[in-house]
Amino acid sequence: MTHHTDLLIIGAGILGLSHAYAAAKRGLKVKVFERTATPLGASVRNFGQALVTGQPPGPMLDLARQSRDIWGQWAQLANLQLKRNGSYLFARTEAEEHLLEAFCAGRAEEYGYRVNLLQGAAMNDLYGGQFRHHRAALHGLDDQQLYSREALPALINYLCRELKVEFHFSTLVRDIEPGQLHSTAGSFRGEQIIVCSGHDYQTLLAEQIAELNPQICHLQMLRARPKVDLNLQHALLTGLSCVHYGAFADLPEAAPVQAQILRDVPHLHEHGIHLLISPTPYGELIIGDSHHYGSDPSPFNAEQVDNWMIELAEQTLGCQIQVVERWQGVYGSRGPGPFSFLRAADGVSVALMHTGVGMSVGPAMAERNITELWGEV
Template sequence: MTQIHCDVAIVGAGILGLSHAYAAARRGLSVRVFERTATPLGASVRNFGQALVTGQPPGVMSDLARASRPIWAQWAEGAGFSLRRNGSLLFARTEAEEHLLEAFCAGRARELDYRVGLLRGSELNDLYQGHFRHHRAALLGFDDQQLYSREALPSLIDYLRREYGVAFHFSTLVRDVDTGVLRTTAGTFTAGQVLVCSGHDYQTLLAEVIAPLEPQVCRLQMLRARPQVDFGLAHSILTGLSCVHYGAFSDLPESEAVREQIRRETPELEEQGIHLLISPTPHGELIIGDSHHYGSDAAPFNAELVDRLMLALAEDTLGMRVDVVERWQGVYGSRGPGPFSVLQAADGITAVLMHTGVGMSIGPALGERTVAALFG
């Protein structure tokens, strides 16, 4: 059998795989992408579709998030998927959360050029016909974007195939990689460079290389719901609960008061790793989540208590009831030595792994960075 050769072979058609495919193909390299399922079904389509700059910690993560922003805009225009570029709203529900947002705006946001505004009084009360007036304040993150992953990723795949000649091999398991060679269920392929972007699968490929990182898997409970009153929500929604999870806020001194209040008044939220995120879809529905449970594997069992807690938080934040349409588990790789790892596993073989759930936020620029390092 004749072996098919390409400049770059990529394992995984999630956001990291597609980001690296784009970065390589736009440099004129021939690219093939291999995905074990018939369509992407991992972390990249189970998420909120939030591409956040505001919550990223200072340094490499905020730099990558900012650099990813124009790439998302280019993809949306070329591929024709919906991309909201009007930012996010992070609501302070308590005095401690409001003080944390004030400190962030007065200090880190000014010093490191996070483009934000703090809404209070009439500015807050006028949002969406007063639906959020029961909060103390809202942080408007101007640079944050939001897309509907289930539609955006298939559209991006079609765009890469159509405009850049990227070849995709779906329903194809890559059994083994070696320098310049991929052995798959569709035959053997050769490549100048192999990039392994296989998400939270730490066993099928490069297990010996990945094992010293001691990565874990994070399992999330998530919901899709329809609000009983459609008030045209067009922003991604977060609350002060997110401030103890996102690095832009979590190391500020004021975050400790928020953390202590959660432990004192709602310890079940910390126990279940819950912080509320809400993303509107282009179809008038809301993606609601999420919880965080860590381990070596993602257990298949959802807890109804967790869903009830998240729904109560969502309804309190929105000021209305919602009707659940769908429930599912999110999953992503987590808790490695940093937010991500780029490992040279062997000559011509590079593994790219996320250790946190912000692949949509930084993936496009991480692909550019990795490919630039390999090809100049």
């Protein structure tokens, strides 16, 4: 049986749901297809950090700011928990502190990043002095944090209930052609098809995606309980992230930080470890991560990498932690830019992220793509 609709979306991760929202709010009839019974890919394996502060000036910063507003709308519409009190990026060394000072004095002023730099007494007052062993903390006021495992189901429920998006879970899309897809739930017709298949580069549009030469990144992740009651309400980062995120990495003051990492802790650089910590609504912490790249994600985790992350987390938090869960994150990476939106054929497109910031920029990216296809609301 063939069914007609305006937009068919393959993938119910953050990109698929963002495209569904952008289209459905225009009154378009949307169907979403997901091969698993619930989203299990990058969008639920992450930290739930929607960062504005770390994005480099230009399109990524613009998308992150627009996405921040969309997340705020979703929090109200879908009743999902969203912490909007920002993040803290801790400087542990003099070089990291100088980098944050330079960022605040220069780029932050020029491009309007909403940040405060805490030093001295302000650091001592933060969380009752729990983090006074750090030199400084950059408070990114626009950064947001959510619990992905609950936020995505809440968003799906809203799209289904209020915007009448039709979901087909546990449904594999085997093939697509202009105006039609073929799945384990039957064949469906639609004016437009958008593939949002994450790091699956083989099932659909494999030849077109291969031209981008993308890779896959796999990450080691942890969920842990702190052994003291931190009541943490902010996402945390460390100076290690300064050489990873584009807002800081190309500043001249980043070079001494990178040199210090290579000299003192080369194993962190080798395994792409830069500590991130996100509180869950239940007093636990999501901790990570490492970065290993290739054409296929290895299924094997290294205990030593977890141990290094645990050590970093305990140093950052100033307390011991107890690990309660371990898993492997995975996302598409290292394409021709941070993201791609390809017109593969007439009425057939593919939306891909090539970095791990889909939660930060995906909602606005989808809005732009749907506007490109259908125009403004």
